[in-house]
Amino acid sequence: MLGICCNRYEYRWADGVQIKKPIEVSAPKYVEYLMDWVESQLDDESIFPQKIGTPFPSNFRDVVKTIFKRLFRVYAHIYHSHFQKIVSLKEEAHLNTCFKHFILFTFEFGLIDKKELAPLQELIESIVPY
Secondary structure (H helix, E strand, O other): OOOEEOOOOOEEEOOOOOOOOOOOOOOHHHHHHHHHHHHHHOOOOOOOOOOOOOOOOOOHHHHHHHHHHHHHHHHHHHHHHHHHHHHHHHHHHHHHHHHHHHHHHHHHHHHOOHHHHHHHHHHHHOOOOO
């Protein structure tokens, strides 16, 4: 597998700093890169200020949208590639609940463009009333 694949979708990794051109990586490597990158964003006080009264940067919303878009890709991969295993473990209710909360939060604050949601559009429509 190259990147995270969801039927006809393939996501390659680039962080824009160390890896500027998207590269093909395995799904576990993509998730590793993603989690390291998200942690670095959250730890960066110029993006997520820790001191009261310190303003958020002008690009804050764009950074958060990128984080959510990339986290959605992990959900898409789990549903497309590992859902049967989740069902066999009888954990689908937990996954569905977490995903529903993620999507509701995303919708509330407009964090992911609709076209990015295409890999799980049917699932989203079935669990989130419009």
